[in-house]
Structures are given as structure tokens and as C-alpha cells.
Amino acid sequence: MDLTLLADAPTTAERAAVDAVVGSAPGTGPGSPTDPADGTGAADEGRRDLLLPAFHAVMDAVGWISRGALSYVCETLHVPPAEAYGVATFYALFSVTPRAPRIAHVCDDVGCAAFGGEDLCAAMEERLGPEGSGEEVTWTRSPCLGLCERAPAVFLQTTHGHGQIAPADADAVTHALDGEDVAGPDPVVSTPQAGSPDLELLSRVGVVDPGDLDSYRAAGGYAGLRRALAVGPARVVDEITVASLTGRGGAAFPTGTKWSAVAGSPDPVKYLVCNADESEPGTFKDRVLMEADPFALVEAMTVAGIAVGARLGYLYVRGEYPAAEAALLRAISEARRHGYLGDDVMGSGRVFDLEVRRGAGAYICGEETALMNSLEGRRGEPRAKPPFPTVSGLFGKPTVINNVETLVNVLRIVEQGGPAFASVGSGRSTGTKLFCLSGVVARPGVYEVPMGTTLRELLELAGGVPVGLKAILLGGAAGSFVTPDQLDVPLTLEGTREIGATLGSGVVLCFDESTDFAAVLRRIAGFFRDESCGQCVPCRVGTVRQEEALARIERGREIGGRTVELQLLDDVDRVMTDASICGLGQTAASAVRSALSLGLIGSGGGARRNGDHP
Amino acid sequence: MTTVDLGTIRRLVSVTVDDVEHRVPEGATIMDVLDSAGADTPRLCQAPNLTPVNACRVCVVEVEGSRPLVPSCARRVEDGMVVRTDTDRVAHSRRMVLELLGSANDMSQAGDDVARWSIEYGADPERYGPVGPPAAAGERGNRHAGHHSAPDGETRATVAQPVTVDNDLYVRDYARCILCYKCVEACGTDAQNTFAIAVAGRGFDATISTEFAVPLPDSACVYCGNCIGVCPTGALKSVAEHERREAGVWDPEGETVTSTICSFCGVGCTLELHVQDNTIVNVTSPHDHSVTHGHLCIKGRFGFQHVQNVAPPRDR
Numbered sequence: 001m002d003l004t005l006l007a008d009a010p011t012t013a014e015r016a017a018v019d020a021v022v023g024s025a026p027g028t029g030p031g032s033p034t035d036p037a038d039g040t041g042a043a044d045e046g047r048r049d050l051l052l053p054a055f056h057a058v059m060d061a062v063g064w065i066s067r068g069a070l071s072y073v074c075e076t077l078h079v080p081p082a083e084a085y086g087v088a089t090f091y092a093l094f095s096v097t098p099r100a101p102r103i104a105h106v107c108d109d110v111g112c113a114a115f116g117g118e119d120l121c122a123a124m125e126e127r128l129g130p131e132g133s134g135e136e137v138t139w140t141r142s143p144c145l146g147l148c149e150r151a152p153a154v155f156l157q158t159t160h161g162h163g164q165i166a167p168a169d170a171d172a173v174t175h176a177l178d179g180e181d182v183a184g185p186d187p188v189v190s191t192p193q194a195g196s197p198d199l200e201l202l203s204r205v206g207v208v209d210p211g212d213l214d215s216y217r218a219a220g221g222y223a224g225l226r227r228a229l230a231v232g233p234a235r236v237v238d239e240i241t242v243a244s245l246t247g248r249g250g251a252a253f254p255t256g257t258k259w260s261a262v263a264g265s266p267d268p269v270k271y272l273v274c275n276a277d278e279s280e281p282g283t284f285k286d287r288v289l290m291e292a293d294p295f296a297l298v299e300a301m302t303v304a305g306i307a308v309g310a311r312l313g314y315l316y317v318r319g320e321y322p323a324a325e326a327a328l329l330r331a332i333s334e335a336r337r338h339g340y341l342g343d344d345v346m347g348s349g350r351v352f353d354l355e356v357r358r359g360a361g362a363y364i365c366g367e368e369t370a371l372m373n374s375l376e377g378r379r380g381e382p383r384a385k386p387p388f389p390t391v392s393g394l395f396g397k398p399t400v401i402n403n404v405e406t407l408v409n410v411l412r413i414v415e416q417g418g419p420a421f422a423s424v425g426s427g428r429s430t431g432t433k434l435f436c437l438s439g440v441v442a443r444p445g446v447y448e449v450p451m452g453t454t455l456r457e458l459l460e461l462a463g464g465v466p467v468g469l470k471a472i473l474l475g476g477a478a479g480s481f482v483t484p485d486q487l488d489v490p491l492t493l494e495g496t497r498e499i500g501a502t503l504g505s506g507v508v509l510c511f512d513e514s515t516d517f518a519a520v521l522r523r524i525a526g527f528f529r530d531e532s533c534g535q536c537v538p539c540r541v542g543t544v545r546q547e548e549a550l551a552r553i554e555r556g557r558e559i560g561g562r563t564v565e566l567q568l569l570d571d572v573d574r575v576m577t578d579a580s581i582c583g584l585g586q587t588a589a590s591a592v593r594s595a596l597s598l599g600l601i602g603s604g605g606g607a608r609r610n611g612d613h614p
Numbered sequence: 615m616t617t618v619d620l621g622t623i624r625r626l627v628s629v630t631v632d633d634v635e636h637r638v639p640e641g642a643t644i645m646d647v648l649d650s651a652g653a654d655t656p657r658l659c660q661a662p663n664l665t666p667v668n669a670c671r672v673c674v675v676e677v678e679g680s681r682p683l684v685p686s687c688a689r690r691v692e693d694g695m696v697v698r699t700d701t702d703r704v705a706h707s708r709r710m711v712l713e714l715l716g717s718a719n720d721m722s723q724a725g726d727d728v729a730r731w732s733i734e735y736g737a738d739p740e741r742y743g744p745v746g747p748p749a750a751a752g753e754r755g756n757r758h759a760g761h762h763s764a765p766d767g768e769t770r771a772t773v774a775q776p777v778t779v780d781n782d783l784y785v786r787d788y789a790r791c792i793l794c795y796k797c798v799e800a801c802g803t804d805a806q807n808t809f810a811i812a813v814a815g816r817g818f819d820a821t822i823s824t825e826f827a828v829p830l831p832d833s834a835c836v837y838c839g840n841c842i843g844v845c846p847t848g849a850l851k852s853v854a855e856h857e858r859r860e861a862g863v864w865d866p867e868g869e870t871v872t873s874t875i876c877s878f879c880g881v882g883c884t885l886e887l888h889v890q891d892n893t894i895v896n897v898t899s900p901h902d903h904s905v906t907h908g909h910l911c912i913k914g915r916f917g918f919q920h921v922q923n924v925a926p927p928r929d930r
């Protein structure tokens with residue numbers, strides 16, 4: 001294919017940024033997509049998989065992607081410019097129009113809005129003018145930044161670096177935009193149980209120095225990999241199956257089933273992917289694990305990769321998680337330097353290495369097949385399933401994709417054995433589980449409890465059942481609301497299902513009686529409208545109509561009365577749930593549905609225009 | 615590209631549709647089965663000469679064992695598959711897809727089938743409130759992913775916007791675009807391999823666009839018109855058709871179609887000349903033609919002026 005490029009030339013800075021990415025890419029690494037021996041066919045497309053890294057480099061250098069920069073990226077990576085433009089415009093962190101090079105993304109999502117987020121937005125508007133205005137510095141609203149336990153949260157995206165501030169105030173944000181160094185949030189503070197002997201997944205948080213391999217080893221690190229290498233891949237896969245480990249990313253799929261499928265595939269090239277795109281509103285557990293104990297994830301991925309026969313693993317980290325990304329990059333390079341990654345892992349003769357890729361602001365890229373498209377340099381649109389990733393995943397190869405927390409569990413399973421893991425919890429819900437407590441709780445943060453702990457017990461750990469508790473958003477924006485009379489639900493897959501809820505990604509976001517639930521629902525509806533990839537009609541248009549209808553109900557401006565609007569919402573809900581391509585559309589009405597059925601909105605507020613509602 | 619493989623004998627599998635058993639070749643789609651059984655299955659993003667993208671979801675059916683409905687155009691049959699098309703859920707989703715599209719798009723040129731399905735399934739696009747203001751030219755393409763201004767719900771958002779006329783051969787009327795991806799596929803790997811257009815933006819603000827929305831003459835477009843050939847809604851059409859429609863003299867009833875062979879080169883593509891009022895208004899090729907699969911090049915598609923020996927439709 002010949003490329004027709006626009007005539008615009010890149011600036012020196014743009015050219016240098018792109019060259020640095022392409023020059024440093026480990027294009028010949030083991031199992032890399034362009035390794036001619038692996039026959040993935042990806043080489044026909046140049047290095048399209050470097051499209052996101054190249055755009056990030058341009059954004060970080062100059063603050064936006066100009067025509068010249070895009071053309072140069074296309075020429076270098078051999079991607080048609082219309083397609084590259086389609087990719088650049090898919091992601092919230094990229095801009096294809098000139099924009100201030102220093103920008104503060106201010107969270108106004110459900111965990112922050114009422115907890116200082118809206119006030120901060122107002123303060124930023126007062127100082128910097130309307131969202132997006134300003135030549136040198138600007139601010140914009142953002143969906144959940146994964147820092148909900150320390151609301152309100154801000155992500156800084158500037159040409160002199162990225163950072164996070166939480167809790168943030170207007171002074172701190174303006175100073176940081178002006179170039180002052182900011183100390184990022186300390187993950188240990190977000191882990192109230194840190195140091196407790198009862199912990200497994202969080203046992204090293206606050207105990208080890210996340211930048212120091214020796215400290216990790218002194219705390220028992222790399223015992224899991226040593227044992228995994230000793231017993232061999234087949235045994236490791238068996239242990240995972242016996243442990244009955246289920247995915248912690250939201251879908252709760254049995255991990256052993258995925259691993260066996262890929263391990264058993266005759267294809268010589270396989271991939272392991274870690275889903276660290278954590279963007280479900282209210283979720284921050286993976287961030288804490290990556291920031292505070294990055295070697296654990298690196299080790300776990302090495303165990304997983306070798307067990308399923310992958311020579312290369314990708315770690316797709318959320319773009320708004322600069323501290324996690326830095327911690328992982330440091331850990332990977334340390335591990336590589338000490339022979340824990342590379343051509344001869346711990347002297348075993350086995351090959352495994354890791355590449356970190358940064359997301360660019362798209363919740364949908366947490367969906368596993370959208371994530372793979374994103375890694376390949378395509379728009380983050382979910383793929384049709386079947387085929388499933390275990391058959392045809394990244395670059396069309398059999399792929400295991402797992403959540404961060406799922407993978408970290410692997411270490412303990414190989415160290416203690418599958419049966420020990422399975423003895424905690426019950427049914428399909430085994431092991432311990434991380435929960436993200438935020439909102440009106442006394443001690444917000446990440447908590448680790450055995451599966452089967454009740455919601456009430458969990459709240460007790462965080463300082464007790466909040467005074468005036470009205471409802472809890474369980475499982476995230478894609479989850480549902482539960483009420484104070486349901487606090488004795490055991491937190492298991494089965495227990496939550498029984499009350500029509502889900503564990504989801506472990507979100508426990510608490511609201512009290514002062515909450516404006518109409519505003520909360522509108523924010524959730526607006527979230528799905530913003531984050532829909534746009535591929536399928538039920539979700540693309542349905543999320544818009546859902547938000548509009550909620551806006552009318554909130555204002556008491558119903559068309560044809562309340563009953564008619566509720567019918568309309570129900571009709572939209574059904575088509576999104578039944579006929580959408582992926583989980584985003586299929587759950588976009590879930591929280592709204594539960595709030596309506598619990599009477600959290602509409603049972604008092606809002607003047608009625610056409611009074612046909614009983 | 616879908617090709618009918620006559621060379622190999624395929625195993626037959628058994629599929630039950632609404633309690634009736636069918637024996638069909640392995641590899642067929644559920645839609646193939648429904649079509650051969652004579653069912654009137656709605657479809658928008660499907661085309662026999664394009665890879666299924668299963669984006670519109672109007673063709674969904676129930677498949678036993680699957681919680682979400684399944685797109686019949688893309689899902690291949692498996693032995694023992696149990697399919698239902700006669701359920702409330704299927705009817706509801708089909709109706710809602712048509713209704714949601716009708717609420718956001720101008721579907722008035724989407725053809726008789728769409729009009730019939732909309733009535734049959736009871737789509738009522740008007741219940742979402744009065745139509746909101748149209749976007750100014752270029753505005754929809756400039757929206758930033760992940761950001762929209764909160765609606766008040768008083769009017770319904772649509773994709774209405776002015777027609778893009780930036781070349782002499784065809785127009786792009788994206789107020790009609792349902793984002794079926796067909797033009798992108800035809801311009802890309804399914805036919806033309808030119809990649810002049812792609813989907814840009816995200817969610818409801820996604821559009822079909824060139825890079826930086828530059829005019830077609832500045833893009834990679836070679837004016838093969840294959841995108842026009844596959845567009846189901848009239849969003850893409852020849853200038854000849856656009857101008858006749860604008861002038862109120864578009865006359866599909868009075869149209870005659872004449873088959874001929876393209877004389878420009880040795881490939882010998884079959885052409886169908888669509889003639890209204892003694893003037894060629896469109897040139898197409900049958901999608902089941904073994905050479906073209908419905909796709910042509912600029913000469914076959916637009917090189918008809920010399921035949922009718924009149925001035926080109928738009929003189930610049």
C-alpha cells in the first residue's frame with residue numbers, strides 16, 4: 001500500500017520525539033511482533049503497534065498532534081493517515097487541535113464530585129477560565145482518575161511531565177501547572193491495613209521499597225517464580241485451576257480455563273497481557289498494587305507467561321497512572337538486569353520479557369479485545385467474540401489476558417498450592433479479594449478480606465457503617481446500588497448475585513442521605529455516553545437517550561409524564577443490555593436501573609409536569 | 615471479502631430455527647440460514663461483498679446458551695445450535711435499533727426495506743423529543759473524545775449537519791450516516807486498499823473522516839466510488855444524483871438499468887448504467903459478479919460523460 005501523506009512537515013521537536021520512540025523500540029525482542037521468525041504477519045503493517053507510543057511522545061513533547069507530526073508518524077510507522085487520525089481522535093489524552101501544553105484533568109466523577117470535585121472545578125474555572133481555554137495552561141473535567149479514596153483528584157498532563165494530586169486544591173494545581181514539583185499520593189496511606197499480618201495481596205504494601213529488588217527479595221519475593229520453574233508449566237496451570245481463581249477485572253472468568261486453553265494451543269507464538277487499564281469509576285486497587293509492590297506484578301507475569309508458553313508479555317497501564325507506570329518500568333529494568341526477565345529467566349533457559357504500554361484515556365480499552373486493538377495501534381473498539389482471545393487475541397495469536405489483582409494472586413497459589421487458596425471463601429469465590437472503599441466512609445482505601453466477608457464487616461474495617469448511609473454503589477458504574485438493609489450480603493460472586501448485584505471490580509462507594517442521586521445518575525449516564533466507543537447502535541445512541549431522559553426527569557420536564565419516561569428508559573435499557581457488542585453497553589443501564597427500582601431518584605424530587613404518575 | 619467457495623464440499627451441520635431443523639453447510643452464517651428459509655431479517659451493516667462488522671445490531675437473534683443476543687450476519691452456525699427469531703427480546707432489540715437510528719439520523723433515503731422494517735417493528739423515533747439544532751459544518755468532527763456538554767433533554771441530539779461537497783464526483787451527506795463501516799471497509803482491505811477514510815472520534819461523536827477532515831481532493835481518495843456503491847443510507851451519492859434530488863427531479867420509478875461491459879481496460883467489468891431521463895445518473899456493478907464483487911474504479915464508475923456527450927454535472 002502506498003501512502004498519500006499531507007504536505008505538512010514535522011517540526012524538529014516532533015520529529016525527534018517520534019524518532020526516539022521508534023529508535024528505542026525493542027523491535028527484535030523475543031516473540032516481538034516484528035520478529036521475522038514468529039510469522040505473526042504484523043510486520044506487513046510496519047510498526048503500527050507503536051502508534052500510541054509515538055502519539056504519546058508527540059503529546060509529551062509539544063502538547064498536541066499537528067498535521068506535520070501525524071504525517072511523520074504515518075510515514076515512519078507506515079500507517080494510512082486517515083486511520084492514524086481515527087486512532088488519535090479516539091483517545092481523550094490526545095489532542096489533534098492546538099491545546100495548552102500544560103493541562104489539569106480534574107475529576108468530577110461520582111467519587112469526587114460531591115467530595116470537593118465540583119468545588120475544585122469551579123475554582124479552576126475562576127482562575128483559568130472555562131474548560132480548555134488558555135494558551136499555556138488549562139484545565140478540563142475528567143472521569144474517575146482512580147484516586148477516589150483521596151478525593152478530589154487531579155491528573156496533570158504537561159510537556160514537563162505527568163503527575164497526580166489527591167486530595168487536590170486549586171493552589172496546589174496551579175502551582176503544579178506552573179512547574180512546581182508535586183509529591184504524588186502515597187499508596188501506603190491508601191492502604192489502612194498496611195502491615196497487618198492477615199494480608200496476602202497487600203502484604204508487602206508499606207513493607208517493601210517499591211524501587212528496590214533486594215527489599216522485595218528480602219520480603220519473600222521471587223520464591224513463587226523459583227517454585228514455578230521447579231515444578232514446570234503444566235503443574236502451575238493445574239494449581240491455578242485447582243485454586244479456582246476467578247478473574248478480578250470484573251467478569252469473574254475462571255483463570256485456569258484461559259490458561260489451559262492457551263498453554264494447550266499448538267501455535268508457537270502466544271502472548272500474555274496484563275490489563276492495568278483500571279478505569280471503572282470507583283476502582284483504585286490495581287493502582288495501589290502497582291505503585292506499592294510493582295515487583296509482585298512483574299514476578300507474577302513471569303510465572304504466568306512461562307506457564308502458558310508466552311515469550312513476551314504486555315503490560316497495558318492506564319495513561320492517567322504515571323506513578324504506577326514509572327514504578328513498573330523501574331521494576332522491569334531491575335528484574336531484567338538481575339536475570340529475572342530475558343533470555344534465561346533465573347538460569348532456567350526459559351525466555352520471557354515484558355513491555356509496558358501506556359493507555360491514552362479510554363475506559364473502553366479496559367475491555368479485553370479493545371485493549372488488544374489499542375496495543376496493535378488501532379481504535380479501541382471491542383472485537384466480536386467468538387473468536388475469544390485464547391484462540392485469536394493480540395496480533396491474532398492465542399493470548400491470556402488477566403487483571404493486575406488476578407495475576408498477583410498467582411504468586412500465592414504457586415507458593416502455597418491451589419488447595420490452600422481454594423480453602424478460603426466458598427463455591428466459585430475463592431481466595432481473598434480487594435475492595436475499594438470511598439465516599440462517606442471514615443477510612444477510605446483498599447481493603448483485603450477473604451471472599452465471603454459481609455459488606456457490613458468490610459465497612460467495620462473502614463471505621464464502621466457510615467452515619468446516615470443511604471446507598472452503596474457496589475461494583476462500579478457498571479454495577480448497581482445496594483441499600484443499608486442489604487449489608488449482610490456475603491461478598492462472593494454467588495452472594496451478590498442473589499441480591500441482583502455484582503462484585504464487579506470491587507467498588508464500594510458509599511453515599512449518605514445528603515446525596516443528590518439525580519446528579520449521581522446523570523454523571524454515570526454521562527460517563528457511558530462519553531466512553532462508548534461508538535461502534536454499535538444500541539450503546540452509541542442508547543447512552544445519549546438515557547442521559548437525555550434522566551436530564552428531563554431531574555428537571556421535572558418529562559415528555560408525557562413520569563411513567564412514559566420510565567418506559568422509555570426501560571426500552572433503552574433492554575436494547576443496550578441485550579444487543580450491545582460488549583460489556584460497556586450491556587451494563588450502561590445497570591446502575592440507573594437499580595437506582596430507579598430502589599426509588600433513589602424520582603420519589604420526591606423534581607416537579608411533575610404531566611401528572612399521570614400515581 | 616466473502617467468496618462462495620464451490621470447490622470444496624463442506625460438512626453439513628444441523629441448526630434449529632424457531633423449532634424447525636435446517637441442514638446447512640458448515641461455515642454459513644445464521645443469516646444465510648434465515649435467508650434460505652425465506653425469513654425477512656433486517657440488516658444495515660451487512661453486505662454480501664464485505665467482511666461482517668456486526669455493528670448495527672438490527673439482525674440480532676437469540677441463540678441458546680448466550681445471554682446477549684447474537685448478530686445473525688456474523689455468527690457462524692455450529693452443529694446443534696438452537697436459534698430463535700420469534701421472541702419479544704428479538705423484536706424489541708430490532709425495533710429499538712431502528713428507532714434509535716431514526717431518532718438520530720435522516721433515514722429518508724435508506725430505502726424501502728428500512729421503511730418497511732421500521733413500520734413492521736413499530737419504531738417510533740419521535741418519542742425522544744423534538745429534534746435538536748443541527749451542527750455547523752465541521753463541528754461534529756472537532757469534538758474531543760470523552761467530553762460533551764451535558765444535555766437538558768429538551769431536544770434530542772442528532773447527527774444533522776450540512777452536506778459536504780468538495781469534489782466534482784460525489785457528495786457526503788453525513789446527517790444520514792449510520793456509521794455502518796461499509797464505506798471504510800470498501801475503501802480499505804475489502805476492495806480498494808486506499809484507506810482514504812476511517813472512523814474518527816468516539817461514541818456518538820464518531821464520524822467518517824479523512825485525516826484532519828481534509829477535503830477529499832487532498833486525501834488519498836482515487837474516486838473509485840466503491841464507498842458510494844455500498845452506502846445503505848444515501849449518505850454517499852454521486853453529484854448527479856444529489857443534484858437531481860435537490861432539484862426535485864430524482865425519479866427512481868422512471869429509472870432504467872442497462873448492463874454493459876466497461877471498455878476502458880482489459881479487465882472487462884460488468885457495468886449497470888442507471889438512466890433517468892436519458893441521462894446516466896449512476897453506474898454500479900452487481901455484487902455477485904465474479905470479477906468486480908460490486909466494486910469498480912473511477913473510469914467505470916464516473917467515466918460515463920463521454921458516452922452521453924454532455925457537459926459534466928458540475929463545472930468548476
Ligand SMILES: Cc1cc2nc3c(=O)[nH]c(=O)nc-3n(C[C@H](O)[C@H](O)[C@H](O)COP(=O)(O)O)c2cc1C
Pocket residue numbers: 246247248249250251252253255275276277278279280363364365366367368369401402403404406407582583584
Ligand atoms: C467496558 C469494560 C471495561 C473493562 N475494564 C477493565 C479494567 O479496567 N481492568 C480489567 O482488569 N478488566 C476490565 N474489564 C474486563 C476485561 O474485559 C477482562 O474481562 C479482564 O481483563 C480479564 O482479566 P481477569 O479474568 O483477570 O479479570 C473491562 C470490561 C469491560 C466490558
Ligand code: SF4
Pocket residue numbers: 364381382531532533534535536537539540580581582583584585586
Ligand atoms: S457496547 Fe458500546 S463500547 Fe461496546 S462495542 Fe458497542 S458501542 Fe462500543
Ligand code: SF4
Pocket residue numbers: 797800801806808809810811834835836837838839840841842
Ligand atoms: S471513492 Fe474510493 S478511494 Fe475515495 S473514499 Fe470512496 S472508496 Fe475510498
Ligand code: SF4
Pocket residue numbers: 790791792793794795796797798822841844845846847848849850
Ligand atoms: S457513509 Fe454510508 S457507508 Fe459510510 S458509514 Fe455512513 S452510512 Fe455507512
Ligand code: FES
Pocket residue numbers: 107108109110111112113143144145146147148151152153281282283
Ligand atoms: S478519582 Fe474521582 S471518582 Fe475516582
Ligand code: FES
Pocket residue numbers: 656657658659660667668669670671672673674685686687688
Ligand atoms: S446487519 Fe448484522 S449487525 Fe448489522
